[in-house]
Amino acid sequence: MTDNFFHTNFFITEVIFFMPYEFEKIERKWQARWQDSNCFHSEADASKEKFFCLEMFPYPSGALHMGHIRNYSIGDVLARFLRKNAKNVLYTIGFDSFGMPAENAAIKYKTQPHKWTLENIAYMTNQLKRMGYSYDWRREAITCLPEYYRWNQWIFLQMYKRGIVYQKEAPVNWCENCGTVLANEQVSEGVCWRCHNPVTKKNLKQWFIKITDYAQELLDDIEKDLQGWPKRVRIMQTNWIGRSEGARLSFEVPELDYKIEAFTTRFDTIYGVTFIALAPEHELVRKMIASMNPDESEKLQAFVKKVTAQSSIERSDAKAEKLGFKTPFYGTHPISGEKIPIWIANYILSDYGTGAIMGVPAHDQRDFDFCRKYNIPIIPVINPTDGTILDGATMKHAFEENGIVCNSDKFNGLKTDEAITKMLDWGEENNICKREINFKLRDWLISRQRYWGTPIPFVYCDKCGVVPVPEDQLPVRLPEDVEVKEVGHSPLLDLPEFLETTCPHCGGHARREADTMDTFFCSSWYFDRYCSPGDEKAPFEKSDVEYWMPVDQYIGGIEHACLHLIYARFFAKFLTDIGLTKAREPFTNLLTQGMVLMDGSKMSKSVGNTVNPDEIVAKYGADTARLFILFAAPPNNDLDWSERGVEGSFRFLNRVWRYVEDNLDSLKNHNGKIVKMHEIDNPELRDFKRKIHSTIKDVTNDIQNEKQFNTAIARLMELVNSIYALNDKSEQAEFLRREAVDVLVNCLSPFCPHITEELWEMLGHENMLCLEPWCVCDESALVQDSVTVVAQINGKVRGKFARAAGLAKDSLEKSILDEKIVQEKIAGKSIVKIITVPDKLVNIVVK
RNA sequence: GCGGAGGUGGCGAAAUGGCAGACGCGCCAGACUUAGGAUCUGGUGUCUAACGACGUAGGGGUUCGAGUCCCCUCCCCCGCACCA
Numbered sequence: 001m002t003d004n005f006f007h008t009n010f011f012i013t014e015v016i017f018f019m020p021y022e023f024e025k026i027e028r029k030w031q032a033r034w035q036d037s038n039c040f041h042s043e044a045d046a047s048k049e050k051f052f053c054l055e056m057f058p059y060p061s062g063a064l065h066m067g068h069i070r071n072y073s074i075g076d077v078l079a080r081f082l083r084k085n086a087k088n089v090l091y092t093i094g095f096d097s098f099g100m101p102a103e104n105a106a107i108k109y110k111t112q113p114h115k116w117t118l119e120n121i122a123y124m125t126n127q128l129k130r131m132g133y134s135y136d137w138r139r140e141a142i143t144c145l146p147e148y149y150r151w152n153q154w155i156f157l158q159m160y161k162r163g164i165v166y167q168k169e170a171p172v173n174w175c176e177n178c179g180t181v182l183a184n185e186q187v188s189e190g191v192c193w194r195c196h197n198p199v200t201k202k203n204l205k206q207w208f209i210k211i212t213d214y215a216q217e218l219l220d221d222i223e224k225d226l227q228g229w230p231k232r233v234r235i236m237q238t239n240w241i242g243r244s245e246g247a248r249l250s251f252e253v254p255e256l257d258y259k260i261e262a263f264t265t266r267f268d269t270i271y272g273v274t275f276i277a278l279a280p281e282h283e284l285v286r287k288m289i290a291s292m293n294p295d296e297s298e299k300l301q302a303f304v305k306k307v308t309a310q311s312s313i314e315r316s317d318a319k320a321e322k323l324g325f326k327t328p329f330y331g332t333h334p335i336s337g338e339k340i341p342i343w344i345a346n347y348i349l350s351d352y353g354t355g356a357i358m359g360v361p362a363h364d365q366r367d368f369d370f371c372r373k374y375n376i377p378i379i380p381v382i383n384p385t386d387g388t389i390l391d392g393a394t395m396k397h398a399f400e401e402n403g404i405v406c407n408s409d410k411f412n413g414l415k416t417d418e419a420i421t422k423m424l425d426w427g428e429e430n431n432i433c434k435r436e437i438n439f440k441l442r443d444w445l446i447s448r449q450r451y452w453g454t455p456i457p458f459v460y461c462d463k464c465g466v467v468p469v470p471e472d473q474l475p476v477r478l479p480e481d482v483e484v485k486e487v488g489h490s491p492l493l494d495l496p497e498f499l500e501t502t503c504p505h506c507g508g509h510a511r512r513e514a515d516t517m518d519t520f521f522c523s524s525w526y527f528d529r530y531c532s533p534g535d536e537k538a539p540f541e542k543s544d545v546e547y548w549m550p551v552d553q554y555i556g557g558i559e560h561a562c563l564h565l566i567y568a569r570f571f572a573k574f575l576t577d578i579g580l581t582k583a584r585e586p587f588t589n590l591l592t593q594g595m596v597l598m599d600g601s602k603m604s605k606s607v608g609n610t611v612n613p614d615e616i617v618a619k620y621g622a623d624t625a626r627l628f629i630l631f632a633a634p635p636n637n638d639l640d641w642s643e644r645g646v647e648g649s650f651r652f653l654n655r656v657w658r659y660v661e662d663n664l665d666s667l668k669n670h671n672g673k674i675v676k677m678h679e680i681d682n683p684e685l686r687d688f689k690r691k692i693h694s695t696i697k698d699v700t701n702d703i704q705n706e707k708q709f710n711t712a713i714a715r716l717m718e719l720v721n722s723i724y725a726l727n728d729k730s731e732q733a734e735f736l737r738r739e740a741v742d743v744l745v746n747c748l749s750p751f752c753p754h755i756t757e758e759l760w761e762m763l764g765h766e767n768m769l770c771l772e773p774w775c776v777c778d779e780s781a782l783v784q785d786s787v788t789v790v791a792q793i794n795g796k797v798r799g800k801f802a803r804a805a806g807l808a809k810d811s812l813e814k815s816i817l818d819e820k821i822v823q824e825k826i827a828g829k830s831i832v833k834i835i836t837v838p839d840k841l842v843n844i845v846v847k
Numbered sequence: 848g849c850g851g852a853g854g855u856g857g858c859g860a861a862a863u864g865g866c867a868g869a870c871g872c873g874c875c876a877g878a879c880u881u882a883g884g885a886u887c888u889g890g891u892g893u894c895u896a897a898c899g900a901c902g903u904a905g906g907g908g909u910u911c912g913a914g915u916c917c918c919c920u921c922c923c924c925c926g927c928a929c930c931a
Contacts, residue, residue: 231852235927315929318929322929349929633860638924647872651871711861714870714871792865845911
């Protein structure tokens with residue numbers, strides 16, 4: 001009750017007790033001025049150094065959340081700072097506006113995805129403008145509009161022409177809840193990245209993009225070109241791409257007239273093979289079922305059914321029980337010619353390698369577990385270097401380390417490293433194996449059984465089969481006037497006017513592809529589009545992207561480490577291959593900002609611990625919201641939301657405001673003269689002058705090099721404290737105050753652009769602050785007159801003394817030794833050594 | 848299990864190997880006040896009456912000097928995890 005009273009009467013109590021600066025009026029005033037003056041528009045200009053500042057564009061889910069505010073506030077500081085530092089800055093925003101939530105919302109609210117999405121975009125655009133972000137709005141890209149997605153279709157067709165796009169029937173990830181298939185990257189720990197429901201495998205014919213063609217380059221360029229990325233992300237991508245070197249070999253199955261191919265990284269263990277295992281999805285399994293006796297065949301079918309019905313979580317959990325089925329078939333060992341039993345096993349992945357393995361239980365823990373369970377023999381072919389002789393019957397676990405080869409004919413006695421090379425050489429000479437590189441990265445499954453996405457530009461002709469839609473017929477428009485009735489049923493399937501068409505080849509009857517593209521396709525090149533907004537002839541102009549790309553600073557969440565950030569890198573490489581761009585890596589520097597937490601856990605609607613940016617902006621203004629979120633933690637840390645902290649930031653801005661307002665006459669009367677350090681005698685004023693310029697130096701460095709906005713803001717708070725603390729009323733002091741206030745306002749402006757524009761204007765400046773150059777640090781003002789020298793005895797601080805700066809080492813030493821306290825402390829002891837750091841410290845080592 | 852990033856006051860956090868805790872929050876005291884959740888001033892790591900001692904997860908090491916470098920251990924967070 002009491003709480004409620006204070007909340008609802010906040011402004012009334014404020015009016016009575018505390019009159020804050022009029023942030024709402026001021027913020028709206030400057031937002032309008034910026035908009036009217038087009039001051040954030042940028043054009044390619046070869047005579048200027050460019051800077052492309054990019055933020056991961058939002059999905060228009062309805063409203064901005066604090067994560068967005070953090071992301072975009074970081075970006076805006078950089079954009080504004082660099083603009084002031086004479087860079088030609090490209091900074092804009094857009095909406096990643098295709099995707100499932102729009103369909104779900106359409107069902108829930110009985111609306112249309114199109115309508116819902118555009119309304120959200122309108123709302124969020126207002127929010128972004130209300131935050132004062134300095135976007136060039138002319139460059140905005142909205143992916144769900146035909147003028148954008150037609151170029152998705154166009155790029156897709158270029159990929160098709162180059163053989164990068166293909167259709168394939170395969171066991172693919174299926175999310176029942178979303179009613180669609182998912183790419184590999186979009187399944188994490190066996191669950192759907194979006195809805196967290198377990199994913200199962202389904203055999204479907206789908207569109208894929210051959211990202212694997214670029215696997216090696218995607219890997220190589222991580223270390224070569226992505227030094228400006230967090231190490232974490234580089235490692236995540238490296239692991240995701242998952243390169244492994246090995247060999248391919250095959251086992252003949254004469255009975256079935258088939259050759260089982262297998263990939264191994266340990267060809268040196270080839271003599272230890274005691275079984276072959278196939279994934280239940282392996283093509284040979286079908287052949288086996290067909291050629292087995294009915295009784296056995298039925299059992300095998302039941303086994304396959306049981307295993308494939310398991311969800312990805314169950315199947316891919318390393319701790320899950322290994323299940324096997326012994327088939328009556330045998331493969332021939334490629335060297336010894338022995339008959340090796342063939343099993344079907346649940347732990348063999350159908351989509352890695354060949355979906356079949358050579359089982360070496362002595363040297364692979366998974367195979368070991370499997371063999372112990374099913375009593376398959378275990379033959380060691382490597383012994384530890386310590387002389388132990390392994391025995392397959394008694395081994396407790398697989399020996400996976402390097403060692404000495406045994407039980408392997410002429411290779412016995414070789415060390416593992418040597419054995420791998422020699423055996424592979426021998427294997428290749430004798431046509432037993434072939435060296436091969438395998439990647440964990442899979443081709444990108446691009447089809448989605450959803451309505452709200454880019455239509456895949458293909459038709460199925462009764463006569464000609466799968467036919468691409470000719471480029472001059474693009475876009476294939478997505479009908480907007482639809483009713484989404486249920487999840488998992490695309491309304492396109494009920495729209496004959498969309499589905500029924502004619503074949504571009506033969507003019508006969510054809511049916512359109514009703515699947516749409518993964519929305520990650522849209523976000524893989526939107527930054528290129530920012531360079532050439534509204535281009536009607538191409539996705540973007542070559543000259544534009546060659547000027548602006550690559551992105552100099554990208555800012556976004558780490559959750560895209562192995563999603564968007566891999567897809568976009570792939571796109572950059574593909575687009576350069578077809579001559580459209582030059583930058584093979586799209587993002588030179590990456591900053592992954594931390595999450596915004598509330599009471600230690602992530603803000604989320606479902607938990608109900610969110611803070612609505614609108615309310616914060618209404619209560620304290622955009623400048624305060626920005627300041628708090630930048631001050632509370634360094635950008636890459638998680639940030640705990642604190643209303644108290646917000647109040648602190650608000651207090652600071654009021655403190656700045658009040659100072660200028662209360663001292664405005666004097667400040668205005670002392671404009672235009674910069675007092676140089678050498679003109680100042682008063683030590684207090686010399687300190688003050690030094691403070692002004694050390695602030696410029698530190699703030700510049702913190703923004704530019706460290707991207708530590710929290711410490712930059714701390715320095716500005718110190719400057720404000722110094723301004724308040726200065727008592728001197730001399731003319732010189734007044735001029736210095738004026739200088740300090742100008743510096744403060746300018747340096748604060750990237751963080752809090754509105755209040756600083758207003759103050760700048762109040763101070764009598766005529767130009768908009770956002771266009772004014774950044775402050776220049778006067779190095780001569782940094783010179784220290786006196787320094788505090790620490791006297792240590794045996795490393796412990798025993799006194800602090802003021803000394804003139806720049807004293808020579810020996811005179812400093814002497815002067816410290818002469819100090820009474822020091823003399824007392826070292827009395828009766830002998831000096832072993834003195835370490836002196838000029839202007840800092842003298843450490844006397846005594847015995 | 849593997850890989851990565853961390854562990855500093857009551858809290859968020861600062862510290863090119865050189866005064867640990869800048870700045871902010873909170874707290875305490877004072878001033879101005881009819882009033883204070885405004886504003887201003889001062890204080891605020893722990894122990895101690897004090898001198899002083901101790902203090903950056905714990906233990907060891909290098910160094911004149913370690914939050915920072917090296918080794919071991921513990922704890923939290925993140926990513927990967929049957930990838931042959």
